[in-house]
Amino acid sequence: MNNSEMGKKILEGLGGPENISHFTHCATRLRVTPKSKAAIDKKAIENVPGVLSIIEQSGQTQVVLGDKVEAVYNEMQKLPGVSGVGEGSVAAGNEVADPNEKKANWITRTFDVLSDSFRPVLWALLGSSMILTLIVLLQQLGVFGTYTNFAGEVVNKDLVNGPKLGDAALNADMLNSWRTEYTFWFLILAASLSVLNFMPIMIGATAAKRLGANMWVGAAIPAALMTDAFRGLSEILPEGANHLDLFHIGGWAVPLYLFSYTGQIFPPLFAAALLAPLERFLKKIIPTMLHMVFVPMISILILVPLTALVIGPFGILLGQGISDLFGWLNDIAPWLVGAVIAGTYLFMVPLGLHWPLNAVMINNLQTNGFDFIQSPMAAYNFAVFGLVTGVAIRAKHDKELRQTATGAAVSGLLGGISEPSLYGVVLRYKRVFPLILVPAVIGGALISALGVKSYAFAFTSLLSIPAMQPIPLFAIGLAIAYFGAMAGVLIFGYESKAQAAESRAKRENAPAIDAEGGEAAVVDTVESGAPVAHESEVLHSGARTATAGTAAATGATASSASATAAPVATSPDSYEAGTVLDIASPIVGRAIPLSEVPDPIFAAAKLGKGAAIEPTGNTVVAPADGKVIATPASGHAVGLKLDNGAELLIHVGIDTVNLGGEGFDVKVKKGERVTAGQTLLTFDHDIIKKAGYPLTTPVLVTNTVKFDDVEGATGDVTQSDKILKITTK
Structure with missing residues (x-):
């Protein structure tokens, strides 16, 4: 499924453009604020190939797509009715929310606005910061030469922070x-400092747009x-x-504090928070x-002086206060700060609470020239990447999981994004939490204790390691986190006992190539609307489980089946092109088109x-001679390989696997020869209807x-009537 098709399916599941009041995306998720959650078909969205997970948070429906998110978002923007729902905007006519919808509390909404204000800038920020990382690395390698500083030490030239000679004129x-x-x-x-230095202007625009005000104001x-x-004025x-004393009111002088606003985060956020209601009032x-x-005109006339006099100084002091608090804790017990940051990130990322820390990191970089939060946070990232690497190694029998884990590990190690790993693997196998937390906490504590700091804002990955200094000490902490988590999953596994038992059962129901050289595959539970790679994916040469056969004569007995010699199954390739194979109905009832089945996997013919x-009858019989190649423990389905080489899957009911075998009585075993008309x-x-x-x-x-x-018949059928017409190549 391409990105355009994914976008269409997701939009349909969201209730269409008319149900969207706010639409944006971050590095891994589509973030949608719906008018009505009741109009969202969560199951339909989850069934779209490529969707990792759906999260309801902060009044948003967040669709986790991993590294596909921007491409899918761009395709969705091209769809009819969506073009007006720009990033961070409200669609025309969609401003009124459902009055029955519960609103998030003010703290949640604040974090939501904060994160939505950062996300549009993140792309440029990460790109420019990687350039800064390159320059820092070149400085560390001595590419720009050395000089003697005010302490008499020969040190590498620091283009980023300038020389340190102890005298402003000499510097x-x-x-x-x-x-x-x-x-x-x-x-x-x-180029590397462009986004960091002019962050206030960018954040002012994105925050204003997010709050419904004019972004350029x-x-x-x-x-x-x-x-x-x-x-x-500082001159x-x-x-x-x-x-400066701006003016006097009576005997009181109104002070104008002349701070530098380069790189500041909080002043533009607070200014935008006042701009939105002011604009609405003026209109x-x-x-x-x-x-x-x-x-x-009036908005700028009011808010520029107000920001210079009150909002700006308050925002700067708040940011500095937060930074000083973290710095104080880091001075007292750096290992504790590192352990807490690395340990809590696993829980903060799914809740979106990690975004406020980004503001603190950026403030630290602008104020101090370095940050001490980002470096231990990297231990969490690498512990997650190590774990999914271990899962990719261990998941020998689960091709889909191995592909997911491998892709997540590669995108994480090179791009520094943990969400594909988190939603594709970690949250699916929750017993791995301790396997992440222990090495992450140890690695994070060690990184902080060794005094490692970051000198550029970047998602921590192999490529961004030079942004952290000293590199060797940082690498030690990362190695503990990465290899510790990987070793943990290789030793202890990733599945719970129940999940391991389920996997074993699926493998047991997936026979290998049979004696006649035929191909077998898994016939397992097919849950309504769920992906079914593990149920139907072929174990050999792309074939799938099923029975196909020649026209079946009824009335054969089970005893005659056991007495019949087992012929060698015919390969479909042995027929002349255009040969027609007729398959009799295995059940008495009314045949309908496959497209009318109330399950999207079956209806779309994804399994064949x-x-x-x-059915009006209650007995499933073999439509032709062949061999049973799968009988799941739940008894709700049977897989046959007919002697003419066609494979057939007969799946009684939808979601009937959930009955656990109740109401089903299987008469045959896997590997058994059957004849036409034999009861399966x-x-x-x-029982099925009552459930x-x-x-x-x-x-x-x-x-x-x-x-x-392959063509299907329609209308009333008995067990002697043709239901399928197969034409060979």
Whole structure:
């Protein structure tokens, strides 16, 4: 399924564009705020191939797609009715939410807005930070040479932070000499610092848009405090002062604190929070024809001075306070900070609570030039990546899981994104939590205790290791986390006892190639709407379980079956092209098209073409001579390989596996030879109906790919009537 088809299916499951009031995405998830959750078909979305998980959080429906998310989002934006639902925007006509929907509390909404404000910037931030990581690595390698600092030490030239000579004039002179010598690299340095330095403008825009205000007015407010006109006021500060007296009210002077707003996070967020209600108020009192001029004019006139006087200083002090608190804890017990951060991330990421920490990391980088939160957090990432690597190694009998784990490990190690691992493997096998937590906590505690700090914002991966210094000490912590988690899963496994028992049962019901050289596959539970790779995926050469056969004569007895010699099964390739094989109905009832089966997997012929029967009888018989190749313990289905080489799956009812065998009486065993008309199983209509499951019985040619066509009959059928017409290639 391509990205466009995925987008269409997901949009249908979300209730269509008319049910969306807010639509955006992050690195791994589509994030949708619906008008009504009742209109969302969660099951349908989960059944879309490529969807890892669905999370209901913060009033959002979050569809986890992994690294496909941006491509799918872009395709969804092209769909009719979606183009107006831009990133972080509200679709026209969708502003009114369902009054019956429960709203999230203010703390949840605050975190939601905070994370939604960061996500659009994240792409550019990570890209520019990786450039900064490259420059830091080159500095560490001594590519730019060395100089003697104010302490008399010979150290590598630091283009990012400048020289340290103990005198401002000397520092400026040496920095200018470096600029002359490494002009190209200072150009690259400008690229690496672009997002970090001008973060207030970007966050002002995204936060304003998220809150329903004009994004460019949201950007203009912090931009005003980064102009030379504002920054130039620091030139007239009295010596030793940090503020100017703006004006006097009576005998009280109103102070204007002249902070640097480069790279600040909280001031533009708070300004946007005031801009949104101010705009709504102004639009009510100002005539519509004057909105375009006077709403932004008055908003800027009010909020720029207010931000400079109150909002900005408060935001800067708040950010510094949070940073100082973490710094204080880190000074007292760095190992404890590292252990807590690495240990709690496993629970914070699914809840979206890790986004506020990003603001603290960025604030630390801008204020201190380094951060001490991101480095121990990397231990969590690498513990997760190590675990899924171990799962990929151990999952020998589960091709789908092995592919999922391998892809998650590669994308994590190279891209630093943990969500594909988290939703594709970890949350599916919750017994692995301790296998992640123990090495992550140990690795995180060691990284912090060794004083490792980050000097650029990046998703921690193999490529971003140079952003953490010292690299050797950081690598030790990562190795403990990665190999510790991988060793844990290799030793203790990843499945619970129940999951392991289920896997064993599935393998036992998946016979290998039979004596006649035929191919076998698993016939297992087919849950309504669920992916069924483990139920029908072929174990050899792409074939699937099923029975196909020649036209069956009825009335043969079980005893005659046992007395009949076992002929060698015919291969579909042995027929002349165009040969027609007729398959008799295994049940008395009414044949219907496969597309009418109340299960998307069967209806879409994903397990093979065929027909379905609404049974009036209660006995399933062999439609032709052949061999039983699968009889699941639940007794609800049987797989046959007919002597003409066709394979057939007869699946009685939908979701009937959940009955655990109740109401079914299987008369044959796997590997047994059967003849046309021999009873395979009987079932109780009343028990199945009472349980609420449809009796519709798919009859599928699961090795359809080996034939030119398979056509199903319709109408009333007995066990002597043709139900399938198979044409050979």
